[in-house]
């Protein structure tokens with residue numbers, strides 16, 4: 429474990445980049461800390477002569493916002509760097525370019541994305557999704573296909589599994605997403621108007637059983653490499669030369685796990701954005717946000733269908749593919765539900781809701797949507813049993 433002596437400060441970063449051979453010898457640059465996350469430090473360094481910048485992300489051996497009294501293994505930075513390498517292999521367009529990995533400092537250096545903004549903030553300011561959900565669904569589809577039984581040999585999957593163990597952060601997910609929000613716990617909070625509904629949800633035996641199943645799936649169902657924390661705070665968006673740019677950042681929670689986790693977290697946060705727009709009486713924007721359920725699912729399945737003809741295991745048949753995607757859809761709804769509960773009744777609330785004049789009514793919509801997603805999965809299938817994203821969208825727009 430690293431000691432405090434190797435933790436970088438802004439004043440050290442240019443020297444550090446020189447020592448790694450990442451900037452021209454003798455050059456100078458300006459460094460600022462940009463990270464506003466809970467866990468790690470992110471610095472952006474721009475050469476004084478105006479060249480392209482670099483971003484350095486370092487995991488201190490503690491949780492950034494809590495300091496040395498809250499130790500946490502800095503190995504998470506290496507988990508993130510390894511996951512970014514796999515993401516870059518299969519979804520290079522949506523993955524930040526990593527130029528250096530430093531296991532001694534638990535740090536890595538990547539492309540500067542300061543010209544982009546975090547999706548959650550953009551949505552809170554009233555932006556539309558544009559191309560974002562297509563890109564994110566495509567990334568999830570490509571990465572999960574390529575690392576699944578259909579896309580990777582048994583030997584490659586075994587190696588990936590061995591290289592992707594992430595017990596420290598998996599435990600964080602089990603705690604903050606898959607148990608505490610469903611229990612009375614000092615970490616939790618909820619809008620006062622939700623007190624009775626939250627208590628009823630926690631007391632509901634059927635809810636407990638569904639969350640138990642998701643918890644067990646997370647711990648045991650090694651379907652493919654997943655990002656593990658793919659909410660709207662892990663997506664950066666913008667435009668370069670008139671073209672939409674989307675980058676998925678921060679896969680420090682990456683594990684080989686259920687594919688529906690990534691789809692569900694992203695979907696839940698699109699629904700939260702829709703609930704916000706609806707609360708602000710912008711029905712049209714709310715419908716656009718909620719409609720991301722379909723956009724995401726379409727892009728995800730398109731990537732699987734694109735990879736399918738070249739699957740490594742020709743024994744797997746179309747019937748299995750249909751059954752597998754239907755099971756991913758069920759998991760997506762379940763993980764979306766627990767994320768919705770976490771964001772209104774757990775530890776980590778959503779800025780989209782908290783910045784509303786009154787977060788109460790929109791939070792109530794979100795909580796009701798979560799309950800429906802958890803307990804009534806069948807309602808989100810069409811007449812032929814096929815996934816029906818429009819029913820999901822209707823949960824938060826009332827259409």
Ligand SMILES: Nc1ncnc2c1ncn2[C@@H]1O[C@H](COP(=O)(O)OP(=O)(O)OP(=O)(O)O)[C@@H](O)[C@H]1O
Nearest residue numbers: 462463464465466467468470483539540541542678
């Ligand atoms: N390559 C980059 N270029 C510019 N800014 C970046 C870059 N990577 C991250 N950031 C900024 O730093 C913030 C924190 O980054 P990130 O989410 O990776 O850190 P974290 O500490 O792991 O966060 P969390 O507590 O959410 O896990 C991002 O929201 C973004 O604003």
Ligand SMILES: [Mg+2]
Nearest residue numbers: 465467678680
């Ligand atoms: Mg993080």
